[in-house]
Amino acid sequence: MNRIWRHAAVAALGLSLAACGRAGTDRATTVGFAQIGSESGWRAAETKLAISAAQARGITLKVADGQQRQENQIKAIRSFIAQGVGAIFLAPVVSTGWDDVLAEAKAAKIPVVLLDRQITTQDPSLFLTAVAADNVHEGQVAGEWLVGKVGAKPCRVVELQGTVGSTLVADRKKGFDQAIAKTPDIKIVRTQSGEFTRAKGKEVMEGFIKAENAAGICAVYAHNDDMMIGAIQAMKAAGLKPGTEILTVSIDGVPDIFKAMADGEANATVELAPDMAARGFDVLAAYQKDGKAPPKFVQTPSKLYLPDTAAAEYARRKDLY
Amino acid sequence: MSRAGRWLRAGLPQLAVLILALIANGLIAPNFFTLTVQDGRLFGGLVDVVNRGAPTALLGLGMALVIATRGIDLSVGAVMAIAGAVAAVAVNDGLAWPLALALALGAGLACGLWNGVLIAVLGIQPIVATLILMVAGRGVAQLITAGRIVTFDEPHLLWLGGGSVLGLPVAAVVALTALAVFLVATRRTALGLFIEAVGVNPRASRLAGIDTRGVLLCVYAASGLLAATAGVIAAADIRAADANNAGLWLELDAILAVVIGGGLLYGGRFSLSLALIGALALQTIKTGILRAGFPPEFNLIVMAAVVAGVLCLQSPAFAELVRRMRLRRSGAGS
Incomplete structure (x- = not known):
C-alpha cells in the first residue's frame, strides 16, 4: 500500500514537472512534422525514420501529409500551433510564402526546424535552423x-x-x-x-x-x-x-x-541521407538544453557508397x- | 479511286510529317536508320521510336474513338499508372503473371467503365468526368504502390516491355494488333458508323435507334483497356511501376497524336491508322529533339515550334493556299 502511494507521489511530481516544462524551456515532448507527402521512396523513408527516431527519444511525433500542397502544410502548421506542440518540423514543398505562418509559430514561441529543403525569407529568425544536404x-x-x-x-x-x-x-x-x-x-x-x-x-x-x-x-x-x-x-x-x-x-x-x-x-x-529528422531532434535537444541558437544551416553528410x-x-x- | 488510294490521299499530310521527322532524325544521327541484331532483337534508332511511341499509340487509338464521339479522355495517363501499379504489386505478391496481367487490364477496363457511366448515364461533360479520374487515379496508383517505385522481375511481364516477336519489339506488335482488332471492330461492322453518328449528333442518332449510351460506354471502356495495356508495357519497359511518373502528361500526347492524325475535336470523324501515324510522328519528333544536342532548356520550345508548324501545314488555310498557287500556276501556263 505504502509503495503504491509512493509511486503515485512520484508520478504526480513527474506530472507537475512536465507541466512546468510546458511553461518553460523543455516543451519538445510533442513535435509536429509537416511533411511534403509520400511522392517518392526517399520521402517515405524520411517519414519512417522520423517516426522511429521520435520513438527512440520518447517524443510524440505528429506527422501531417501535405500531399504536395503548400496550403495543406500551412493548415497543418496552424493546427500544430493550436495544439501547443513543443516544436515544428517542416519539409517545405516550395521555398516562398512561409513568412506569415512561421511568424505565427514564432509568436507562439514554437521553434521551427526546416528539413531537407530551404526557404526564401527576409527574416531568418522565423526558423531555428535548416537541416539539409548541400x-x-x-x-x-x-x-x-x-x-x-x-x-x-x-x-x-x-x-x-x-x-x-x-x-x-x-x-x-x-x-x-x-x-x-x-x-x-x-x-x-x-x-x-x-x-x-x-x-x-x-x-x-x-x-x-x-x-x-x-x-x-x-x-x-x-x-x-x-x-x-x-x-x-x-x-x-x-x-x-x-x-x-x-x-x-x-x-x-x-x-x-x-x-x-x-x-x-x-x-x-x-x-x-534520409535521417534528417533525427538530426533535427538532436539540434532541438541541444538548443533546449543550453538555449544557444544553432547555426542556420546544419549540413547532413553526403556519403559515397x-x-x-x-x-x-x-x-x-x-x-x- | 481504290480504298488504299483514298486512304493515302487522306493521310498524305500525316505521312509527310512522319517522313520529314524521320529524315530530320537521319540528319541528326547518321546511324539512325541502321538496324542491327542485338541478343536476337532488332536494335537501332527506328526501334527506339517504335518502342517509345507504342504506349502513346495505344492511348491514341482509344483517344481517337473517344474524340469521334465528341468526347475526350483525360484520365488515360492516370489509368496507365494504375495498371502498371496493379501488375507490379500483384506479381510481387506471388500471383501468377496471367492473373496479374488480367487484374491490371481489368482495372483499366473498370476505370473506363467508370468514365463511361459518368458520361453516358449521368450526363456529365467528358472533360469534367475524366478529369476526376485524371487527378484521383494517380492517387489510387500511389496508394497501390505506397508511394514507392515497385521493381519486379517476372520474366513474362518483362517480355511485354523488352521482348521481341520475330525480331520485332513486342510493344510494336501489341500496338499493331490493337490497331487491327479495332479496325475490324469499327470498320467491318456498323460500330464505326454508330460512333461517328453519336459524335455528329447524339440526339438524332438516339432517335434513329442507335444505343448512344451503349456506344459511349463501349468507347470509354475501350480507352481504359488500351490505357491499361499501355501502362503494363510502360512498366515492363522500366521493370518497375512508377506511380508518380508513369503516363504523366501522356493524355495530352495522345490528344496531340489524334490531332496530328487529322482527327477533329468536334467529333464525327476518326481514323485509327492515322492516329497511330500521328503518335509515331510525335515520338519521332521527340526522339530527334532529345538527340539533337540542344541544351535541355530548349526541349519544350523546340517541341512547341515543331508542333505548331505541323498543325499549320495541316490547316485548311494552308491547303487553300496550295490550291490557289496551283491554280495560278496552271492559269499562267495556259
Whole structure:
C-alpha cells in the first residue's frame, strides 16, 4: 500500500514537472512534422525514420501529409500551433510564402526546424535552423569519385540532368562541374534532361548511345539514381556493360541502385541521407538544453557508397524505402 | 479511286510529317536508320521510336474513338499508372503473371467503365468526368504502390516491355494488333458508323435507334483497356511501376497524336491508322529533339515550334493556299 502511494507521489511530481516544462524551456515532448507527402521512396523513408527516431527519444511525433500542397502544410502548421506542440518540423514543398505562418509559430514561441529543403525569407529568425544536404557538395563528391577513378586518362562523360529549372539540378550540376574542372581530359560531351524518372533516363540514354557511338562514352553521371537505373537498362539492351565498360555515378542512394551495384552494373552513388529528422531532434535537444541558437544551416553528410558494401546496404534499405 | 488510294490521299499530310521527322532524325544521327541484331532483337534508332511511341499509340487509338464521339479522355495517363501499379504489386505478391496481367487490364477496363457511366448515364461533360479520374487515379496508383517505385522481375511481364516477336519489339506488335482488332471492330461492322453518328449528333442518332449510351460506354471502356495495356508495357519497359511518373502528361500526347492524325475535336470523324501515324510522328519528333544536342532548356520550345508548324501545314488555310498557287500556276501556263 505504502509503495503504491509512493509511486503515485512520484508520478504526480513527474506530472507537475512536465507541466512546468510546458511553461518553460523543455516543451519538445510533442513535435509536429509537416511533411511534403509520400511522392517518392526517399520521402517515405524520411517519414519512417522520423517516426522511429521520435520513438527512440520518447517524443510524440505528429506527422501531417501535405500531399504536395503548400496550403495543406500551412493548415497543418496552424493546427500544430493550436495544439501547443513543443516544436515544428517542416519539409517545405516550395521555398516562398512561409513568412506569415512561421511568424505565427514564432509568436507562439514554437521553434521551427526546416528539413531537407530551404526557404526564401527576409527574416531568418522565423526558423531555428535548416537541416539539409548541400546539393553542390553532392555533385562534388560524385565528380571527385570519377576523377579519382579515371585518373589522367581522357574520359567522355554523358550527363542525365533532373527536371529543368529546379535549384537541385543547378546545384548538382555545378558541384560535378567544379570537381572535374581541374582535369581537362574529363569532360561532359552530352547533357540532357531525364526528368528524374526511370523511363526518361532510359529514353535519353538510348539516344546518347546512338548519338555518341557507345564506344565513345566512358562514364555516365545522373542527378538521381532512378534515371541511372533506366540508363543501365538502356546500356544493357545495347549490349554494353555498365559498371565495367561504362562507369556510372549517381546521387540519392535508393535501394535499387545498391542492387545494381551488388550485381556489378553500377559503380557509385552519393547518399542523400534520409535521417534528417533525427538530426533535427538532436539540434532541438541541444538548443533546449543550453538555449544557444544553432547555426542556420546544419549540413547532413553526403556519403559515397561503392559496390563493396552494396549487398549489405541493399538488405538494410529495401524495406525502409 | 481504290480504298488504299483514298486512304493515302487522306493521310498524305500525316505521312509527310512522319517522313520529314524521320529524315530530320537521319540528319541528326547518321546511324539512325541502321538496324542491327542485338541478343536476337532488332536494335537501332527506328526501334527506339517504335518502342517509345507504342504506349502513346495505344492511348491514341482509344483517344481517337473517344474524340469521334465528341468526347475526350483525360484520365488515360492516370489509368496507365494504375495498371502498371496493379501488375507490379500483384506479381510481387506471388500471383501468377496471367492473373496479374488480367487484374491490371481489368482495372483499366473498370476505370473506363467508370468514365463511361459518368458520361453516358449521368450526363456529365467528358472533360469534367475524366478529369476526376485524371487527378484521383494517380492517387489510387500511389496508394497501390505506397508511394514507392515497385521493381519486379517476372520474366513474362518483362517480355511485354523488352521482348521481341520475330525480331520485332513486342510493344510494336501489341500496338499493331490493337490497331487491327479495332479496325475490324469499327470498320467491318456498323460500330464505326454508330460512333461517328453519336459524335455528329447524339440526339438524332438516339432517335434513329442507335444505343448512344451503349456506344459511349463501349468507347470509354475501350480507352481504359488500351490505357491499361499501355501502362503494363510502360512498366515492363522500366521493370518497375512508377506511380508518380508513369503516363504523366501522356493524355495530352495522345490528344496531340489524334490531332496530328487529322482527327477533329468536334467529333464525327476518326481514323485509327492515322492516329497511330500521328503518335509515331510525335515520338519521332521527340526522339530527334532529345538527340539533337540542344541544351535541355530548349526541349519544350523546340517541341512547341515543331508542333505548331505541323498543325499549320495541316490547316485548311494552308491547303487553300496550295490550291490557289496551283491554280495560278496552271492559269499562267495556259
